[in-house]
Amino acid sequence: ARTGGGDAEAGQDAVETARRHLVQPWPMAGSVGAEARALIGEGDGIYITDGNGKRLIDGPAGMWCINVGHRREELAKVMYDQAMQLSYNTPWYTMNAPSAELARRIADHAPGDLSHVFYTTGGSSAVETALRFMQFYNNVRGRPEKKLILSRGGAYHGSTYLAASLNGRPRDRDWMDGADDLVVKLSSPDPFRRPKGMDVAAFADMLVAEFRDRIAEIGAERIGAFVGEPVQASGGVILPPDGYLKRIRAICRDNDILFISDEVVTAFGRLGHVFASGEVFGIDPDMITFAKGVTSGYFPLGGVVISERLLEELRRSNHPDAMFAHGLTYTSHPVGCAVALKNLDILEDEVLAHARAVAPYFQARLKTLEELPLVGEVRGLGLMACVECVADRESKNPLQLDRAVGVRIDAHCHELGLLVRPLINMCVMSPPLTISREQIDDMVAILREGISRTMEDLRREGLWQG
Ligand code: PLP
Numbered sequence: 001a002r003t004g005g006g007d008a009e010a011g012q013d014a015v016e017t018a019r020r021h022l023v024q025p026w027p028m029a030g031s032v033g034a035e036a037r038a039l040i041g042e043g044d045g046i047y048i049t050d051g052n053g054k055r056l057i058d059g060p061a062g063m064w065c066i067n068v069g070h071r072r073e074e075l076a077k078v079m080y081d082q083a084m085q086l087s088y089n090t091p092w093y094t095m096n097a098p099s100a101e102l103a104r105r106i107a108d109h110a111p112g113d114l115s116h117v118f119y120t121t122g123g124s125s126a127v128e129t130a131l132r133f134m135q136f137y138n139n140v141r142g143r144p145e146k147k148l149i150l151s152r153g154g155a156y157h158g159s160t161y162l163a164a165s166l167n168g169r170p171r172d173r174d175w176m177d178g179a180d181d182l183v184v185k186l187s188s189p190d191p192f193r194r195p196k197g198m199d200v201a202a203f204a205d206m207l208v209a210e211f212r213d214r215i216a217e218i219g220a221e222r223i224g225a226f227v228g229e230p231v232q233a234s235g236g237v238i239l240p241p242d243g244y245l246k247r248i249r250a251i252c253r254d255n256d257i258l259f260i261s262d263e264v265v266t267a268f269g270r271l272g273h274v275f276a277s278g279e280v281f282g283i284d285p286d287m288i289t290f291a292k293g294v295t296s297g298y299f300p301l302g303g304v305v306i307s308e309r310l311l312e313e314l315r316r317s318n319h320p321d322a323m324f325a326h327g328l329t330y331t332s333h334p335v336g337c338a339v340a341l342k343n344l345d346i347l348e349d350e351v352l353a354h355a356r357a358v359a360p361y362f363q364a365r366l367k368t369l370e371e372l373p374l375v376g377e378v379r380g381l382g383l384m385a386c387v388e389c390v391a392d393r394e395s396k397n398p399l400q401l402d403r404a405v406g407v408r409i410d411a412h413c414h415e416l417g418l419l420v421r422p423l424i425n426m427c428v429m430s431p432p433l434t435i436s437r438e439q440i441d442d443m444v445a446i447l448r449e450g451i452s453r454t455m456e457d458l459r460r461e462g463l464w465q466g
Contacts, residue, residue: 162182
């Protein structure tokens with residue numbers, strides 16, 4: 001039976017079955033394995049349809065991934081054709097043509113000397129791969145002590161053990177273990193929450209000084225890598241101060257610390273380019289991790305682009321037989337790589353230019369929401385943005401607000417025809433990159449109404465007087 005798209009009864013069955021048999025991601029202990037999440041039955045362009053047949057703008061583009069939009073027939077067809085030709089081959093002893101061709105095209109877009117790709121199944125496994133590669137690299141170089149990883153508050157790098165150990169968002173680690181002995185946490189580069197009275201340039205200096213000081217304290221000989229998202233995505237679309245990333249990159253180079261740019265969200269068009277590290281931020285990392293938009297979410301695929309210099313060093317080392325004992329069954333999956341190639345065609349031929357053209361309009365329209373007293377800041381870049389709600393603008397304190405303010409806004413917007421990604425007191429907007437100006441107008445009008453209705457609710461319930 002088709003579920004969703006108007007077949008309300010079948011949709012209700014699916015929700016009930018899920019409640020009985022499905023453990024959904026990021027559940028609360030009190031409702032784990034017993035949750036009724038909104039059913040989505042269909043997708044088309046920038047829209048999705050819920051179990052009641054209601055059409056919604058897909059505000060988060062799935063999870064920042066449906067970059068070229070839903071229901072792209074050419075992507076569906078290429079998956080079918082590739083599966084009929086070769087559905088899988090072992091990457092342990094053999095290879096396939098789509099993975100090689102995709103690696104060549106990814107390397108063409110990558111900054112600096114990033115020349116080779118190792119494929120994974122998604123973003124967490126990409127970060128995990130980059131970190132294990134750093135460990136291997138330093139073992140082969142005879143530096144087994146050089147393994148600590150620098151990460152930052154506000155970071156999100158995934159849900160596998162080591163990648164998750166880097167996470168720095170509030171609440172992510174409250175109930176979860178991590179490899180804390182391997183990770184050093186630094187401040188979030190969030191200008192909105194910089195110390196009171198400090199300007200942004202001084203804040204950048206403070207972050208850079210902290211970075212230097214921690215390296216001096218610990219010793220560069222013990223630090224293997226820095227991992228950072230160029231724009232912290234799930235932390236609330238946090239744009240670092242101008243020049244900060246270049247300065248951190250230089251310090252890493254000076255201290256022989258690998259700079260790993262986590263572009264799982266920012267790559268493949270979200271910021272108007274295939275990779276943002278070079279084209280938007282002017283940096284050349286040692287490795288870039290990617291996932292999501294590489295297939296526009298049509299197939300689970302991720303990877304790491306690796307610097308030629310690192311590979312060359314390994315080849316020339318005194319340990320030609322040392323083995324990087326790391327690989328996933330689905331590394332270099334032919335169907336994933338074939339769909340990624342077609343997706344890259346679409347991005348290059350039409351979507352990247354469109355994304356760059358509409359981005360200023362998208363940001364400017366969303367910025368008008370700062371007129372609402374509940375909104376502390378609207379910030380963003382390219383086609384990613386965050387509407388951050390605050391209890392009052394002076395203290396910028398989000399915690400005095402009912403924590404579910406994002407969820408409340410999402411509920412109103414759902415009624416009005418927009419799916420929002422609520423993050424505590426923030427709403428993150430990252431629609432498919434194909435969104436038109438008219439559709440941006442619709443999205444912002446709904447969000448404005450959703451926030452206005454939430455303000456009325458909060459006033460009525462005595463939770464907020466703004
Ligand atoms: N890195 C970043 C920056 C992410 O935003 C995410 C997921 O949102 C990940 C890594 C993890 O990717 P995945 O969920 O595909 O494992």
